[in-house]
Amino acid sequence: MHPKSRNLSTSHINPRHRFIKKDLDVDLLFYNLRKGDISALSKAITLVESTAGGDSAFAKALLKKSLPHSGKSFRLGITGVPGVGKSTFIEALGIQLITADKKVAVLAIDPSSSQSRGSILGDKTRMEELVKSDKAFIRPSPAGATLGGVARKTREAIILCEAAGYDFIIVETVGVGQSETAVHSMTDFFLLLKLAGAGDDLQGIKRGIMEMADAIVINKADGDNESAAQRARREFQNAVHMLPVKSHQFLVRAFTCSAINSSGIEDIHEHLTDFESQTKESHHFQKRREQQELYWFHQTIEDRLKSDFYHKTDVVSRIKNLEQQILKREITAFDAADAILKQS
């Protein structure tokens, strides 16, 4: 079947196909986006998520228009292993934020979901209340083969959400690969959600996460679990004291909460508000944002230099050969690197 005719006859197609027409009106889309029209925001994000060559000029134009209107939200990163209650926590916090008259956007980074197109946040029914509110916008993780690609799409979605007037952006991740570093590098505050016991207090912590966290929240502090959660909170609070002091000089605190009962959420909300106002006053807020911008600039350059190199003809097989020679002590790692760079 001809794709165009199919495009007209059914809506069960990849949404990006809608933008392959030449008559996409970026000005109109931007106008509606700025009005806060949720369907325009959805369309805009789909446009930047699309990797089709023909779309990128539209996407660039839209982002260029949106950029001057971006940056005014508070960006909260949340990580935690599956089962820790991220959706319930986001729902509970989101309701509080909306009650405080905020517009909340929830995005996700999950590079493992390239096949399933969004395994986290895919099931929006897990945030029943939030999804019903016209002040909330929830978007599943974009598809993508690489973390870099997924991170870029999420960063660009943040810009669009901000241009659409969302003033509180939550970016969640399940922490596959380096996705926590990516979320940490695009948010103003990075929150680590944990459970007491269940192996999650010790073995479940990945390298570097503790040092990235601006706060640690022990969820499911309810019923029989209450005292274990309090104990875990104290242990984490002590551990945090042994880690390097954050550049924002804001004390890294450990909290407990029961997201399902909405208890403890208010304290966390208040902490976030204090953090925002104090780091804005000390200019750390702006400084972290600027550092993040430059981080993504240089990171993208370096990622591309690497991927261009590793995609050259024969490089992969020659690297495999050299690796074998290194492990057999026939060549030093440095001489092997010299050799492959000289030949490429």
Next chain:
Amino acid sequence: MHPKSRNLSTSHINPRHRFIKKDLDVDLLFYNLRKGDISALSKAITLVESTAGGDSAFAKALLKKSLPHSGKSFRLGITGVPGVGKSTFIEALGIQLITADKKVAVLAIDPSSSQSRGSILGDKTRMEELVKSDKAFIRPSPAGATLGGVARKTREAIILCEAAGYDFIIVETVGVGQSETAVHSMTDFFLLLKLAGAGDDLQGIKRGIMEMADAIVINKADGDNESAAQRARREFQNAVHMLPVKSHQFLVRAFTCSAINSSGIEDIHEHLTDFESQTKESHHFQKRREQQELYWFHQTIEDRLKSDFYHKTDVVSRIKNLEQQILKREITAFDAADAILKQS
């Protein structure tokens, strides 16, 4: 004055000039190195440290000969801020090792010392006893403008020391920039030397160091400082429990010692011996070594790709311009990266 004539008339010259002669006998140097001749080892390290183009073929040949005889030592990394007592600790541990019939080589990484040619270990008199022993070899930090260059020279010095029969290599660093990561990535065991109090327990810890450490040693646990050191040890031991479990599954322990009184050193020595035998049995030892080899291979490739790119004409000034545009929200970090890569 003509450099050659000066070369003949005085010995106050850069030692590498000695190797610019064509008649360097690599076979003889290697023969003497393998015999354990300290002056041959010194010459060999000077040769690989030399960056003169004419020498690199000799250096490569020597390393190629040495490689099959390398890898049999235990490599211990030590870091700690200035004043923590690294030299005294190395002296105390070194004496114990020599008494246990080990041959000990002490190398240093200090990328800040490119001007002064070796600020750490430069003053060998700080290890009076060790320096007198014919079973010890002490070498100051090599000169070098970049950490990558200094790290490479140190890695190659390790190979030469091992080929010369040294079976215990200590690599120390003061922890400038990323030098701790470099030392961690070239040693079998990474020891963090600390002091109780003096701000060193909290503020003094750099990001990531706690997670890299295979053991933490609180030095100067003597006199009035004894109880504070014990307290610090307990605090660190608790903090370690909150960090991710090491892949070697070997408990990260906190010790106290008084290097100046040689007390507590025996326990640490025993711990290192246990670590070596247990990780060799579990094959983690070999696995970590292999991972390190491949790490240096890929790291060198990536560093060179970056430095080649940043050294291209105009790249630095164009990057500065794009950075300004990013911070003014005229372009996204990603589009800026695309732009500079397309033009280069």
